[in-house]
Amino acid sequence: VIDPGAEEALSRMAARPLPPPDAALLERIARILEANVRPVRPLPGQWLLGAQLVLLCATVAVAASAWAGLDGWRSLATWQRLILLAGLVPLAVIVARECVKRWIPGSLPRLGPAAVIAGSCGVLVLLFAVLFRDYRATHFIASGVGCLEQGVLHAIPAAILAALVLRRGFAVRPIAAAVTGGALAGLAGVVFLELHCPNLEAPHQLIWHTAVVPVSALLGALVAASLARLTRR
Amino acid sequence: LQQPERAGDRAERTPPARAAPSPETLMIAYQRGDTAAATALIRRVSPLLYRLFLADAASRAQAEDLLQETWLRIHRIRHTYRPGAPVMPWAYAIARHIRIDHYRRSSRISAREQSLDYEAVAPVAEPARLEELDALLAPLPAAQREVIEMLKLAGMSLEEVARATSSTVGSVKQKAHRAYRRLRARFKGAPQ
Numbered sequence: 001v002i003d004p005g006a007e008e009a010l011s012r013m014a015a016r017p018l019p020p021p022d023a024a025l026l027e028r029i030a031r032i033l034e035a036n037v038r039p040v041r042p043l044p045g046q047w048l049l050g051a052q053l054v055l056l057c058a059t060v061a062v063a064a065s066a067w068a069g070l071d072g073w074r075s076l077a078t079w080q081r082l083i084l085l086a087g088l089v090p091l092a093v094i095v096a097r098e099c100v101k102r103w104i105p106g107s108l109p110r111l112g113p114a115a116v117i118a119g120s121c122g123v124l125v126l127l128f129a130v131l132f133r134d135y136r137a138t139h140f141i142a143s144g145v146g147c148l149e150q151g152v153l154h155a156i157p158a159a160i161l162a163a164l165v166l167r168r169g170f171a172v173r174p175i176a177a178a179v180t181g182g183a184l185a186g187l188a189g190v191v192f193l194e195l196h197c198p199n200l201e202a203p204h205q206l207i208w209h210t211a212v213v214p215v216s217a218l219l220g221a222l223v224a225a226s227l228a229r230l231t232r233r
Numbered sequence: 234l235q236q237p238e239r240a241g242d243r244a245e246r247t248p249p250a251r252a253a254p255s256p257e258t259l260m261i262a263y264q265r266g267d268t269a270a271a272t273a274l275i276r277r278v279s280p281l282l283y284r285l286f287l288a289d290a291a292s293r294a295q296a297e298d299l300l301q302e303t304w305l306r307i308h309r310i311r312h313t314y315r316p317g318a319p320v321m322p323w324a325y326a327i328a329r330h331i332r333i334d335h336y337r338r339s340s341r342i343s344a345r346e347q348s349l350d351y352e353a354v355a356p357v358a359e360p361a362r363l364e365e366l367d368a369l370l371a372p373l374p375a376a377q378r379e380v381i382e383m384l385k386l387a388g389m390s391l392e393e394v395a396r397a398t399s400s401t402v403g404s405v406k407q408k409a410h411r412a413y414r415r416l417r418a419r420f421k422g423a424p425q
Contacts, residue, residue, distance in 0.1 A: 039266035040312040106323030
């Protein structure tokens with residue numbers, strides 16, 4: 001409960017009218033806009049944009065792994081494949097939805113950028129902990145860095161294509177939008193690794209495959225910050 | 234003596250179709266290329282956006298510049314408004330972006346330039362009110378101050394503030410709670 005004194009002072013200020021904007025200014029703005037008023041096509045619904053993003057990420061991951069080899073998918077048992085799909089598809093849908101909301105002004109995001117990254121990593125860790133029980137760590141660093149690199153490299157085309165899908169949108173918080181978009185692209189990288197990487201050791205999956213999401217999100221934030229700095233100059 | 238009452242009754246019976254169109258209706262017409270709707274929307278929404286700018290601007294001229302810049306941006310991205318959604322949080326979100334962008338740009342410029350004494354700044358329209366507001370909200374960080382301004386001064390709901398600031402309702406509640414705690418401490422004279 002706010003202090004009664006502060007509440008009263010705020011109410012008093014809210015009740016006091018502020019001067020309206022200059023009428024001549026409003027006329028001028030109206031004249032400028034009237035000269036260019038043409039019909040525009042509103043953005044499609046959030047669900048449609050979200051579905052496009054999920055399909056796009058899935059396409060990038062499947063196409064890249066089909067080209068590189070589906071060794072990971074082949075080495076998984078049927079129950080592992082089912083659990084993997086049951087975990088990754090809803091996660092991608094949720095992250096894609098949050099990503100779309102970041103590109104439409106006035107949308108109500110349900111998760112902040114940090115929550116998107118933490119939630120994605122949490123789901124992936126849980127999923128991998130359930131799926132993989134081999135706790136050996138053979139060539140942990142060497143094979144892990146290679147997988148992280150491959151995952152992030154495959155997240156880049158997904159991020160570029162996602163930016164094309166959302167090109168008509170407008171991010172009022174560009175860094176938050178880029179972090180969420182980076183996390184989604186990172187999920188495309190994770191799907192690629194699950195289809196391609198035959199290393200089913202739990203530490204490898206838990207650390208290096210999961211790390212693709214926060215690394216991609218961080219790269220997204222860095223790109224957005226650099227672009228913002230360039231455009232402000 | 235009874236005439237005003239009858240007039241009032243007539244006003245109450247006025248069909249809703251004759252009422253002024255809502256900002257949402259005007260926005261949809263604006264998207265369809267209706268010039269009159271664009272003008273009506275500017276007249277309807279501008280005072281609210283101007284109020285937002287005036288609370289933080291250094292001068293009335295700066296608030297007017299920001300308002301004009303906001304309308305140019307709104308015009309350019311008017312397709313991002315989705316029919317059925319509330320217009321005000323959408324417009325506030327764009328205005329807020331313009332304001333933040335402006336302050337970042339101006340702070341960058343002022344960091345590079347020396348102050349110019351001859352560059353007189355026009356006084357703000359109502360210095361007393363804004364000084365009082367500044368004094369009251371001075372202990373709050375910018376993000377908390379913004380939330381309090383929107384909740385208490387602009388009369389927006391938590392969800393509208395969340396939409397306008399592109400953050401979650403939980404985050405808005407948290408900022409408001411922290412701001413209230415600081416204000417309470419200030420009013421009770423407790424150390425910050």
